[in-house]
Amino acid sequence: GKSSLYKPEEQSDQNLTLTQQEFLNEIAEIHQRRSKLLEEKCKLYNFSQNLSKPQHALLLKAMSYNTPVWTCPVPKVATRFLGRMFAISSNYFREENVSSLGLLNITGALSKSKFFQKYKAKDRAILMKYHRVLFVRHPFDRLISAYLDKMYGLGQWRGTSLDIIKTVRPNPSGYSLACGHDVTFLEFLKYVVMMPDKTNRHWTTVMSFCEPCAVHYDIIGHTETAQDDIPYMSHMISSNVPPMSKDITNIENIKREVQKLFMPRFRPSTECNITFSQGYYRVWDVLKLHSYIDSNANIPPAHQILQNLTRVTLGTELRFRLQMKSFLKIVQDVMERTAVELYHNRTVKEPIDLRKYYFNHIPNLLMAQLRERFKYDFEMFGYT
Template identity: 25%
Template sequence: MQELFSIAMKFNRFGRTFLLLIGITFLINLFIYEFSSSAGNNVILQTINLFRSKPTDYIQLELSERRNNMSNFCHRQVSQNTTKSTLKKMKRNLMYSPEKKFLYCPVAKVGSTFWLRLFLILNGVSKTNNPFNVSENIYSKNYTAIKEETTVIRNSLKFIMVREPYSRLLSAYANKLFDINPIYWSGYGRRVIKVVRKIPSNKSLSCGHDVTFPELVRYVVKPSAVKDSHFIPISNVCSPCAVKYDIIGKMETFKRDTLHVLGRLNLTQLVMSGVLQAMKESVEIDAIKSSTNNLMNYLSKEGTLKCVTHEEAFKRKWRNLQLRGIIGSDVKYPFKKGEEETITRSQILAVFQNASRRSGSRESRRKNRELSLFEAYSKVEKKYLIQLSKYFKNDCSAFSYECRPSKIFQNNQNPHTNFFEIEGL
């Protein structure tokens, strides 16, 4: 008798739970029914549907929202500028895969090197399925030209990868002007120094090697400044209102969006590649190799050592790897005085790799990026920050970024880092 009573009580508990679930389901469906007729409640319905959807549906919804936001931005523009001359100008920027009917607008400092490698695979120039194995020596291969601009653009899957504008500008500065890069120093650094620095030294005017980040900001916001692709707003480079991109990827969700695009192109062998599934690790390994090669190649160029010493070049490269979150900020600079002049390429590579392995978790290292952002922009005068926000206005509106982020505009604290100083290493 006691056993029967126990079974009955268990059944009642399950029964009550079952009835509760039925009741909740009924209320949710009633809620949907009551609000489905109102256009103003689309956000509520989308939120409810998120709980019903599969992971891929989340991606589709987010990509749809990005596309709709870009479309709304374009509708607000006075001139959409879709003339034939605009499209012909765009042809120089767009990359095209005839077989896949796929268009991509490369944007500097938004994973463009990686996507350039992918395009060499798409177009059969490279036979590997690993983009990181694509040789830098074939980067200059010609891509398929777009002959009938309007037809091709209309009938292709159009893709762009974008990035938060303040972090993109800092990344470009770190790579092209702070890091060792004598070609860029000469072509762009000297121009910046000549225009914005009040009393430049003869060495600075000759080399262009010591541009500070505040100086770069003061230069790019000038209407008369000669613009470079690394510092031009994305909307000016890729004309979103003329091309009307189908997929807008973001650097902040780079891996996810890249795999989604490759899936849309039915490139299963690339999507399932272990290298791409472990993209963060692959990117870091590739960055260390590339950094080592760039350092040694630039030091071998005539004139480089007239602008910086071996030690300064190595320290800049070390800081750049820390800025990118590849080497931890607390890892000590490993080279002894004068060692930089005799160390070999393979030895440098081993030192960088070992430093990265000793740098803790990837999450802790990636905090370097945020800290360096605070440090860099804290040194820029407020009036130039305001001008920069106006310079970024179209990118912010078209791609849903905050144009006056509080972490930059309301950062009243002095930074506790010195990523852009090499004397203390």
């Protein structure tokens, strides 16, 4: 028989209804157009057909029925959702309910993947016969997501945020340098343009990160059309992906945002005197911007949830956090339940137009520089 490296036969379509088949045919045409556009642009700009990076992000993920699939997880492009989906599809977990899988479990599942460069050269040509999946997102939406997650929310205040303040802001205050908490979106965008060599994987270009001209992805999903692209991908890779409602995804994101307030790795330096109370209200602001809760939601006062934590600084010694571990967990659970309840009770179902909210007042010159910076991501994947 054939080696297990060979691509298996495609899933039979005999059991599909006419409506399902029509849907798949329609989505297949869209994916073919996306692949054709990518191929045309690669030829136009004469991009290399060879993978250039020894640490390339391309992963071979073992799926159900021993059918592997290549994927390049682009940061800020629903990577957590896709990782969760791949984890279940690979039968790595027994749980059928996707919401029961924690982030550490997903990381464990993806650690079973193997990078392209780890395979022997003689095997690569055979391995590349498997389906190659890439999900992309509008470049400006990726930038907004990176800013909210890493700079405005409790993310990389001690690292990237401080670097942005030192690089972009003239005469920053000692308070800002100690905390790194107040990077504006305009400053972030200036940094992205000014420091192309100091790129961060959360906003590096898809062209650089996933090298689509060399990999030739045959399934190119867009987060904007994920509701169609994911079922199509599931069919193409012969994998039964359990349905995952938008509520499950949103609630997971809500809990993750709350958890940042209580996780030691998200704390600023000990010199920063921002309190838990200030961090508490910042978390609610992020949830409002994402439209997880109403912008006029009745947020409980900090002291009601945090109790005697309100004046404790976020940068307090790790020893304190360890001593208060049980209490912090109780407070975190209360805050998570409150946030989820506000999510279910929200009255405005239409999300805030974050692209308009954040980019409306960006100077024309900077906008042109950003479009040039992400030129190939715009053109290769059909974004405007």
